Amino acid sequence: MVIQLxxxxxxxxxxxxxxxxxxxxxxxxxxxxxLFSTPILVVGAFSNLVTxxxxxxxxxxxxxxxxxxxxxxxxxxxxVGIAMARWQTLEVAFDPYVSALYSxxxxxxxxxxxxxxxxxxxxxxxxxxxxxxxxxLLNTFAGVxxxxxxxxxxxxxxxxxxxxxxxxxxxxxxxxxxxxxxxxGIGRGFVxxxxxxxxxxxxxxxxxxxxxxxxxxxxxxxxIAVTLGLIGLLMTEALKKVETRLSPWRSSATGG
Amino acid sequence: xxxxxxEHVSKSFTRSDGKGKTAVLEDVxxxxxxxxxxxxxxPTGCGKSTLLRIMAGIAPPDSGxxxxxxxxxxxxxxxxxxxxxxxxxxxxxxxxxxxxxxxxEAKGLPPAEREKAAQHFIDLVGLKGYxxxxxxxLSGGMQQRVGLARALAIEPEVILxxxxxxxxxxxxxxxxxxxxxxxxxxxxxxxxxxTHNIDEAIFLSHRILSLGGKPATIKEVFDVDLPYPRDDxxxxxxxxxxxxxxxxxxxxxxxQAQPEEAGAA
Numbered sequence: 001m002v003i004q005l006x007x008x009x010x011x012x013x014x015x016x017x018x019x020x021x022x023x024x025x026x027x028x029x030x031x032x033x034x035l036f037s038t039p040i041l042v043v044g045a046f047s048n049l050v051t052x053x054x055x056x057x058x059x060x061x062x063x064x065x066x067x068x069x070x071x072x073x074x075x076x077x078x079x080v081g082i083a084m085a086r087w088q089t090l091e092v093a094f095d096p097y098v099s100a101l102y103s104x105x106x107x108x109x110x111x112x113x114x115x116x117x118x119x120x121x122x123x124x125x126x127x128x129x130x131x132x133x134x135x136x137l138l139n140t141f142a143g144v145x146x147x148x149x150x151x152x153x154x155x156x157x158x159x160x161x162x163x164x165x166x167x168x169x170x171x172x173x174x175x176x177x178x179x180x181x182x183x184x185g186i187g188r189g190f191v192x193x194x195x196x197x198x199x200x201x202x203x204x205x206x207x208x209x210x211x212x213x214x215x216x217x218x219x220x221x222x223x224i225a226v227t228l229g230l231i232g233l234l235m236t237e238a239l240k241k242v243e244t245r246l247s248p249w250r251s252s253a254t255g256g
Numbered sequence: 257x258x259x260x261x262x263e264h265v266s267k268s269f270t271r272s273d274g275k276g277k278t279a280v281l282e283d284v285x286x287x288x289x290x291x292x293x294x295x296x297x298x299p300t301g302c303g304k305s306t307l308l309r310i311m312a313g314i315a316p317p318d319s320g321x322x323x324x325x326x327x328x329x330x331x332x333x334x335x336x337x338x339x340x341x342x343x344x345x346x347x348x349x350x351x352x353x354x355x356x357x358x359x360x361e362a363k364g365l366p367p368a369e370r371e372k373a374a375q376h377f378i379d380l381v382g383l384k385g386y387x388x389x390x391x392x393x394l395s396g397g398m399q400q401r402v403g404l405a406r407a408l409a410i411e412p413e414v415i416l417x418x419x420x421x422x423x424x425x426x427x428x429x430x431x432x433x434x435x436x437x438x439x440x441x442x443x444x445x446x447x448x449x450x451t452h453n454i455d456e457a458i459f460l461s462h463r464i465l466s467l468g469g470k471p472a473t474i475k476e477v478f479d480v481d482l483p484y485p486r487d488d489x490x491x492x493x494x495x496x497x498x499x500x501x502x503x504x505x506x507x508x509x510x511x512q513a514q515p516e517e518a519g520a521a
Contacts, residue, residue, distance in 0.1 A: 154345040156332045157314050158410065159362035168361065172349045249348035249392045 037218040042226060045219035058204045059227065062193065065121060069128025070189050077133045077185065078178060081140025082166065091141075102134040110196040119200055124193055131192030132185035139184070143177025144170060172246070179243045186235050194228060259446040260288040260311070260414050265320035267306060268471070279471035280306050284320070286465055286474055288414070288446055293437075295449040295457035298467035299507060304450040305342075307467070308418050311448065312339045325413035334363075338407035342419040344399045346391040352402045353378065353387040359410035377405040380439060397428035404436060414446040421456065433459055441484070454503045458496060459486050466506040476506050 021039050028038030037045075049055040084091045084098075110127055117123040147170065155169035171178075197206030205224050212221035268279040280303040288294045298304050309315045311322055313332035322329040324336040338359065346355050356374040365373070378387060381401040391399050400420060407415050420436070421429040437460055440447050451457050457464045464478040478499060482490050490496060 150341070150343060150345045151347065153314055154341065154347075157312050157335065157339050158359035158406070159333055159335050161331075161333055164362070168358075169347070172347070175349070247349050249390055 033218065034216045035218065037222055041219040042223045045217075046223040046227070049220055049223055053208075055205075055208075055224075058208070062197070062205055063231065065124045066128055066190060066193055069125040069193070070132060070186065072125070073129045073133040073185060073189060074136055074182060076129070077136030077181065078140045081137040081178075081181075082144055082170065082174075084137075085141050085144035098134055098137060101130075102138060104130075106130040107192050107195040107199060110199045113196075114200050119202060123200070124196060124202070127196040128189045128193050132189030135188055136178075136181040136185045139177045139181025140174060143174030143181075146177070147173040175247045176243070179239060179247070183236060183239055186239070187232065190228075190232055190235075257290045258287045259290040259292070259325060260448065261323045262286050262307075262311065263321050263323075265307070265310060265317045265322065266471070267303070267310060267315070267318050281310075281317075282469075282471040282473050284467075284473055286477070288448055288463075290446055291444050292462045293440060293447045293449070293460055295451055295461040295464045296467050297451055297454065297457045297464055297503065297507065298472065300452055302467055302469075303472040304452075304467055305418050307472075308339065308416050308448065308450050311414075312337050312416055314339075335359075335410070336413045338410050338412035338415050340400070340403050340407045340415065340417040340420045342422055344391070344396075344403045344423065346399055346402055346406075348391050351388050351390055352383055352394065352398075355391070355402050356405045356409050358406055363410065373409055374405070377409045380408070380443075381405045382435070395428070396424040397432055400424060400432060404439070408439070408443065408445070412445075414448060415440070417447060417449045419451055420449070422451075422453070436460075437485075452507075454500055454507070455491070457503070458482070458499060459491065464503065466503065468507070468509070475509075478503060478506075 025038045025040065028036050028041070033041070080094075084094055106127055110123070113123040113126050117126060151169050151173045152165065155165050160168055194206035194209075196202070197204045198210045201207055205228065209221050209224045212218075212224070263285055265281055265284040266279070267281040268277040270277055284307060286294075296304050296307065306315065310317045311324075311329065313329045313335060316331075327336060329336065347358065350358065353371075353374050356377055357370040360370040360373055375387075378384060381404050383398065383401050383405065386394065386398060389398075391402065394402070400423070403420070417436075421432055424432065433456060439445075449457065449460055458480055461480050464480060466475045466478070467473070468475045480499065482493070482496055482499075486496075
């Protein structure tokens with residue numbers, strides 16, 4: 001049954017991808033190459049990028065910066081989110097800032113960050129952290145607040161308290177929300193970082209994408225876009241795997 | 257010998273509008289002997305569960321004191337009692353076995369010992385083969401077996417059961433009642449049940465305390481002078497039927513009593 005379900009899922013996925021690529025190829029062929037491109041041309045452009053430019057190095061730098069920034073954002077968002085749910089004073093004190101900062105588009109401030117911090121790692125980290133930390137924080141906060149009260153009561157009844165109660169009961173209980181926060185954070189942080197690259201003219205993928213777009217070199221532009229999309233997909237899938245492992249009741253309830 | 261002593265316990269709650277307090281329990285006093293199975297019976301909302309939570313150390317009383325095994329209950333750290341909840345309260349991210357080990361983790365037992373202890377109680381409550389299942393994969397009756405094993409596993413002085421069978425269907429309830437009684441007898445555990453089901457109280461207990469009034473206090477104490485096992489013959493004996501009508505009268509004389517469906521939350 002499970003195996004049937006799995007292969008059914010994969011079947012649909014494969015058919016969907018193939019159909020998409022065929023459709024793209026057909027539409028791409030019927031349009032002028034300066035306006036649109038085809039999957040075959042994009043693959044060619046991709047191999048050119050890999051062999052003839054610093055694409056791979058840039059990609060790795062981008063991934064590294066994102067990984068560092070996102071890790072910091074995750075630790076910060078989860079711990080402050082839990083603290084705000086735990087101490088009402090913190091909640092009352094921080095809530096207006098968090099709500100305001102949550103909806104600020106930080107990428108637009110990237111040029112300012114450059115002036116304050118210079119161009120490069122630190123400025124990129126700040127963009128990633130600010131773009132992703134609040135959504136992680138808010139979801140963690142909601143997760144702890146909305147958690148079934150009986151978990152904590154049961155934890156206490158069986159002798160847990162303080163930090164151990166948080167580690168054994170509160171965090172796992174809030175985990176489905178925390179994971180959702182991380183998932184949204186990945187999206188926001190990654191997009192924020194790429195847009196910042198092009199805004200501050202950091203010589204990386206985001207900038208390269210704009211560069212090719214402006215030259216009407218559609219294929220390499222799309223090659224970069226597809227690469228970034230695939231990275232996003234990989235990160236989200238990895239997180240899903242973590243979720244299935246850590247909160248199996250939840251992933252089965254939502255059908256994986 | 258007295259295992260549990262509840263002395264002059266009172267408790268009130270701040271009303272939800274924040275104005276004033278509602279007294280729930282007033283001057284509740286009773287004892288439970290070692291190895292005794294006692295039931296606290298009373299209408300829904302009378303404060304039975306609150307009393308049990310106070311006995312478990314989850315909620316502090318406003319005044320009065322509780323001792324379990326000679327030691328005063330001041331908080332739920334290093335609990336001398338273990339509680340079985342009406343809604344099971346299992347942790348959905350833990351397997352049956354890990355749920356049962358939960359209280360042992362709080363005690364700081366090393367993993368190997370936890371596993372061994374858990375296995376013993378898994379066998380005892382009839383969960384063999386279900387160790388790796390998560391609560392959502394188990395029926396209500398099976399989940400409550402996990403809840404029971406989790407409570408037994410910490411080897412408590414007294415086991416507190418808060419309407420443990422009211423969330424399962426009638427047939428499961430009957431077989432669970434039988435099994436729980438057998439387990440309690442076998443392990444010679446002292447137990448306090450909270451229930452609003454008269455038949456259940458008679459079936460299980462040595463003694464029944466009726467809680468009632470507003471605020472609630474112990475109204476009457478009934479000795480259940482019936483032999484174990486309490487099979488159908490015993491349950492329809494003249495003694496049992498008399499006790500049943502006495503208990504019904506005690507429940508209905510409570511000012512806030514309202515006729516109640518068995519199994520209502």
